[in-house]
Amino acid sequence: MHEVSVMSGIVESVLKELERHDFLRVEEVQLVLGELTFLGEEQLRFAYEVITRGTPLEGSRLVIVPEGTxxxxxxxxxxxxxxxxxxxxxxxxxxxxxxxxxxxxxxxxxxxxxxxxxxxxxx
Ligand SMILES: [Zn+2]
Known part of the structure; x- marks a missing residue:
């Protein structure tokens, strides 16, 4: 599934960004998703849930904002x-x-x- 590798890259960069901040927990991550990426929203959500398990992002909400062409x-x-x-x-x-x-x-x-x-x- 292409979505899993894309999502691991995204989660990795968010975790790196979070290292520079003090926080209790993450509530929401907003992702802009262009229609030309042909990535499935459902697959991305599923990958997000699996990949963030055991990280500071666990349990946070993934908000996907569609971007038209x-x-x-x-x-x-x-x-x-x-x-x-x-x-x-x-x-x-x-x-x-x-x-x-x-x-x-x-x-x-x-x-x-x-x-x-x-x-x-x-x-
Ligand atoms: Zn023209």
Whole structure:
């Protein structure tokens, strides 16, 4: 499961960050998750629970904030949401081509998988 290795990296960096702070316990970890990462939310939550066991993060809440895809077209200058393609709704995926001219694009948003905030309880 790809989610497990991604989550171990995230947990590791959060634990490292926590070493520099005084706290009683961690309440919440907020993670921004881009749709282009194609990581499963449920799998991430499960991995989080397993990996944080026995660490200061055990029992904390993982809040996942979804990030939609945003593109910038290198040909026409379009900036905005990606077009969703796919026959069925559940198969729909963001298209990495400009919705206006189908030119080459640069991805502005949608690839994030990073912790944006930590809520800790201090003495
Ligand atoms: Zn374009």
């Amino acid at each position: 945003e593109l910038e077209c290198l040909a026409c200058g379009y900036r905005g949401k990606a077009e969703m393609v796919g026959e069925e709704f559940h198969m729909a995926m963001p298209s990495l081509a400009c919705p206006r001219c189908h030119g080459k694009v640069r991805v502005l948003k949608g690839q994030s998988c990073r912790v944006t905030s930590l809520k800790v309880v201090q003495e």
